[in-house]
Each structure stands twice: as structure tokens, then as C-alpha cells.
Amino acid sequence: MWSWLKMSFTGALEVLIEMKNQDVKFTIDTYVLAFGICYKLNSPESFKICTILREEALLKGEILSRRASCFAVALALNQNEVAKAMSIFSQIMDPESITCTNLNIILHIQLNMLENVIEILKNATEGNLSKYVKRQVFSEEVLAKVREKVKDVPALVAKFDELYGKLHVSGQVTTYSLDAVLCHIPGGRKSHMFLLNKRMVSRRTFQPLGQSLLAE
Incomplete structure (x- = not known):
């Protein structure tokens, strides 16, 4: 195929x-x-x-x-x-788009800027969570890559797990892969x-x- x-x-x-x-x-x-x-x-x-x-x-x-x-x-x-x-x-x-949000995370991962990644996720959870305000949405696939990178750093993995839970509760996690987000064709x-x-x-x-x- x-x-x-x-x-x-x-x-x-x-x-x-x-x-x-x-x-x-x-x-x-x-x-x-x-x-x-x-x-x-x-x-x-x-x-x-x-x-x-x-x-x-x-x-x-x-x-x-x-x-x-x-x-x-x-x-x-x-x-x-x-x-x-x-x-x-x-x-x-x-x-300010879901695609850019997730590409930015991957960029920071590849640059090994893990503390910056945690800070980005933290800011996303602490922003205005009103249903009328557009919130950052993260791909589950991308978040899995973050966890894989921080798993050997106890302080960071603890922070990540906390933020990961908050993102899920606030509906800021999508099951779509980064590839699916990239290739989504806008209506019209x-x-x-x-x-x-x-x-x-x-x-x-x-x-x-x-x-x-x-x-x-």
C-alpha cells in the first residue's frame, strides 16, 4: 500500500x-x-x-x-x-494553531530543552480555561514523546505526570497523531x-x- x-x-x-x-x-x-x-x-x-x-x-x-x-x-x-x-x-x-503547538513541542524535544517543554505545558494548563477562549491542544502521540524523554529525570517526570493529568481533565489532549493534524484538510x-x-x-x-x- x-x-x-x-x-x-x-x-x-x-x-x-x-x-x-x-x-x-x-x-x-x-x-x-x-x-x-x-x-x-x-x-x-x-x-x-x-x-x-x-x-x-x-x-x-x-x-x-x-x-x-x-x-x-x-x-x-x-x-x-x-x-x-x-x-x-x-x-x-x-x-497559534494545534499544528504549531505540537511542532513546537517536538522542536524543543529534539533540542533537548526539556525544562522549556515542561514550562510550555504548565503555561497551557494555567491559562484562561474559559470555554470561550481557544486553548492549546496537544497530541497524545507528542505527549508520549515528552514522557519518554523525561522518564529518567525524576523531578521532570513528576511535573509532567501532573500536567498531563490536568491537560486531560481540561480536554486539551487529542488522540490524533501529529501526522493526522498536519494532513487534516480544512473544510471548503x-x-x-x-x-x-x-x-x-x-x-x-x-x-x-x-x-x-x-x-x-
Whole structure:
């Protein structure tokens, strides 16, 4: 199943790369799709392509949505490019979303800033818990990663367990994985999945399109 999906993602990415090589202007949603596909492929090459597309977009003054940036951050983290992930995350204008909340925790975990993680969770439990105020929500999967990191530090694990209980009581924990949160499609968005069925070879070079982009 994964093999088939990987081929589909690769084919869609190749179409997007050819569009870029032919100077077709990307929309905000096109960048979301491109970065999302790169994230799903999760390879050194897809990370390189994502980085090139992002840097070109910024040089041209094009707008990259928070959603696109989150995919880029997640891909960088998966490729152990923590400094790059931190740089991209710091440029997100409005990081107040469930995706950003959980990516921020993963960033701090990979930087081994465990006390900062505990402080983030503490602030989330001590904020205004009125039902009319949007509260930070944490993925159960991400919280499990936190516990795994602090388990050998008695003082921190005790604090974490206390905060974990408070987050559950206040309804600030979701069973959705970080991947599910990242890939959630907001209502009303048009699907671009037709790209999965498009051609997979450049008409100009008759070479894989990834090679065409990286050669330019």
C-alpha cells in the first residue's frame, strides 16, 4: 500500500516541479500541496526540493501560508535538520494553531530543552480555561514523546505526570497523531489530488522531474 502511495506522491510532485520549471506561478494552495507531498515522501531529495521551492518563493516575495510552513518544519524535523526546522518555525507569523503547538513541542524535544517543554505545558494548563477562549491542544502521540524523554529525570517526570493529568481533565489532549493534524484538510478547500494522475516525465527533458529541478 505504501509503495503505491509513494509512487502517487512522487508523480504529483513531478508534475508540480515541471510547472515550476516552466514558470507557472504557484498559488498559496499549490505550495501547501508541494510541501505536503515533500513531507509525505520524507527523503533527503524531497527535503532538498522543498527547501529550493521555499527559498525561491521567499526571494520572489510570494506568500507562504502557515500550513505550508508547518509541512516544511515537520519535514526538516523528520530529516533531523533541527536548525532548519527552528528557522522556518520562527518565521511563522501566527503560530497559534494545534499544528504549531505540537511542532513546537517536538522542536524543543529534539533540542533537548526539556525544562522549556515542561514550562510550555504548565503555561497551557494555567491559562484562561474559559470555554470561550481557544486553548492549546496537544497530541497524545507528542505527549508520549515528552514522557519518554523525561522518564529518567525524576523531578521532570513528576511535573509532567501532573500536567498531563490536568491537560486531560481540561480536554486539551487529542488522540490524533501529529501526522493526522498536519494532513487534516480544512473544510471548503478544493482537492488538488487530480495531480496524482498527471504525467510523471518531463516533456522537455524526458528525465525524472526531480532531476530537472535540481539541475537548474
